[in-house]
Amino acid sequence: MHPDSTASGDELPLIVTRPPGEHSRTFLLRQRHTAVPMGPAQSTGGIVYATATGANVIDVDGNRYVDLAAGFGAELVGHRHPTVLRALSLQSERLLHALGDVHPSDAKIALVERLAALHPEPEAQVLVAQSGSDAVSAALKTALLATGKPGVLAFAGAYHGLGYGPLAACGLRPSYRTPFAAQLNPAVIFVPYPDTRERAATAIAEAARALAGGEIGAVLIEPVLGRGGVVVPPAGFLAELERLAHDSGALFVADEIWTGLGRSGAMLASVAAGARPDLICLGKGLGGGLPLSAVIGRRSVMAAWRRENEVVETSTFAGAPLACTTALATLDVLGREKLVARSAELGASWLEELSRAFTSAAEVSVRGAGLMLGIDLGARPGAALAVVRSLLEQGFIASTGGGQREVIVLTPPLTIAEPQLRAATSAVIEAVEENC
C-alpha cells in the first residue's frame, strides 16, 4: 500500500502495522546481506522509507509518520516542498550536469552570488561541494593556505563529518577516529564544549593555552553542538572564542551545517551570537533534499587559493545544477515563508513546553535553539534509543545524540504543522515517562 504521494504533508501519524512491518523487515534483511552494516541502526529496528511529503514519511508498509528528524536536518523546508520540486523539474528539463569549474552552469553562479550575500562581510566568496564533510575539509584547507598553520582547535563532542580532514577534528566518539589515527592530522587539540558560564571560562582558558602554542590555523566550532547532544553554549562564548582565535592569527570557522539557514532560529547562529566567522560551512538543508554544501569565506581569506602553482578544491559534481537550483528554491522558501522567525518562535514555545513537562523528572533536561531540541536523559547510556524506538511505534521519527546516545534529538522540518508538533509533544512526554 502506497498512500497518495500528493498528500499535504501535515497529517498526524497513522500506524497500520507495528513498525518495523513485514516489508521493512524484508528490505532490511536484503540490505544486511549486501550493504556494509553501520552503527546501531540494526538494533533500533529501522523502517524503510517509501515516500515523504512535508513533515510526513510513509514507510514501505504504509505506516505514516511525523518526521522529527527531517533526514538529519536535510529536509529543512519539509520533504518535497512544492517550490523545490518545481525548480527541480524545470532544471531537469534543461541541464543535469555542466563541466565543474571549467564550464559551470548558470544555476551555480546564481547560487554562489546568493550564498556570498549571507556572509556578514561584503564581497565574500564561496566554494561549493556535496557533503558537509566536504565543506569542512575545504574550510580546513583554506585555513591552512591562509595562515600557514596546520593545527586545528576543535571541541569534545563535536561532529564535522567523516572525511579525513573533519574526522581528525571529530570529538564525538573516539571509536570513529582511532582506527584511522595514523592517517589523520596530528595537530588537533580538543577542548571541552561548554554548556554553562563556568565551563565556558574553563574552555576559554584551555583554548587560550592551545592557541598560545602558535600552531593553530583554524578554530572549528559548531555554534550549537548537534550530534554531540544539542548543547547550546552560554551567551558570549562564541564571540569571545572568535576574538581569541583572531588575536592568535587563527581563523574562526563556524560549522553551520546543522545550525544554519534557520534551523537554530537564526539564519546563522554564530553571527546571531555576536561572532564574526572567517569561514562559514553550510550543508544539510541547503540543497532542499539534494546533496550540496558550501563554504562562504571572507574575500581576503579566500584569496589564499590564488597561487602561482595550481592549487584547487573541486570535484566532478561540484556545483551540480540540480542541487544548485533546489538550493536557490530552498533559500526562496526560507524567505517567503519566514521560516527563520517561525523556527525561533515555535522552537522557543516547544522548548518551554517540554521543559515544563520534565521539571520533576530526575536528571532529564531539555535544551536547544530554534527547532533544534535535545532531551538529555542524564546518566542513562543508550536510553534515548529506547525512547526513539517507542516514538517510532507511535508514528514519530526522531534521532539520538550525545556520546552515550543519551539525548533525544528533535529537528523537525521548519514547516511542520502546529497540530503535528502538539501531537509530537504528547508522544515524546509519554515515551520518556515510559522508558526512564
Ligand SMILES: Cc1ncc(COP(=O)(O)O)c(C=O)c1O
Ligand atoms: C555540524 C555538522 N557538520 C558536518 C556534518 C557532516 O555532514 P555530512 O554528513 O553531510 O558529511 C554534520 C552531519 O551530521 C554535522 O552535523
